[in-house]
Amino acid sequence: MVSLTWSTSHAVFVTEIDDEHKEIFEAVARLQAALASDGPLSEVRKLTQRLISCIVGHFAHEERLMRAARYGSLRWHKQRHSAASKRVGQFVLRIEQGDTKAGVELVEYLTSWLPEHAGLADRMMGAFLRNHRRSMFKVTFRAGTKPMDACAWVDVKGDAFDPQASEKCS
Numbered sequence: 753m754v755s756l757t758w759s760t761s762h763a764v765f766v767t768e769i770d771d772e773h774k775e776i777f778e779a780v781a782r783l784q785a786a787l788a789s790d791g792p793l794s795e796v797r798k799l800t801q802r803l804i805s806c807i808v809g810h811f812a813h814e815e816r817l818m819r820a821a822r823y824g825s826l827r828w829h830k831q832r833h834s835a836a837s838k839r840v841g842q843f844v845l846r847i848e849q850g851d852t853k854a855g856v857e858l859v860e861y862l863t864s865w866l867p868e869h870a871g872l873a874d875r876m877m878g879a880f881l882r883n884h885r886r887s888m889f890k891v892t893f894r895a896g897t898k899p900m901d902a903c904a905w906v907d908v909k910g911d912a913f914d915p916q917a918s919e920k921c922s
């Protein structure tokens with residue numbers, strides 16, 4: 753089976769989201785390695801729990817960011833998270849019952865689902881969040897700017913300059 757490795761081809765260009773994706777990809781790879789080496793069930797369970805907690809925290813984080821930015825496709829995106837969580841939950845239940853084959857199926861499922869979701873749904877969200885942050889920065893920047901009449905006008909040489917008294921172009 754192909755091993756999941758994060759690369760810039762999976763980037764959504766929102767630093768905290770990309771960092772969490774890297775963490776999840778690594779958690780999947782660690783679980784895959786434990787399964788491949790026939791590691792003890794306790795280890796498989798521990799790595800599965802760690803992976804699930806990364807995924808649950810990550811979905812909640814993305815949903816908080818989308819809600820705060822009033823993202824129009826929040827509902828659609830959340831539905832994708834819910835469907836994946838439900839599927840993952842089914843594998844976890846079987847792993848808890850000692851079925852390590854479910855561990856392999858979980859890794860296979862996430863190796864396909866994660867890059868696909870990051871490449872479309874998360875990338876769309878990332879583009880929206882970047883634009884939203886840029887527009888918030890402009891508003892903050894403008895709000896902190898002095899009114900026009902409180903500005904000191906200077907010419908290119910740095911000398912005081914009265915725009916009202918400027919020469920008209922001929």
Ligand SMILES: [Fe+2]
Nearest residue numbers: 814869873874
């Ligand atoms: Fe997502």
Ligand SMILES: [Fe+2]
Nearest residue numbers: 810814870874
């Ligand atoms: Fe994501």
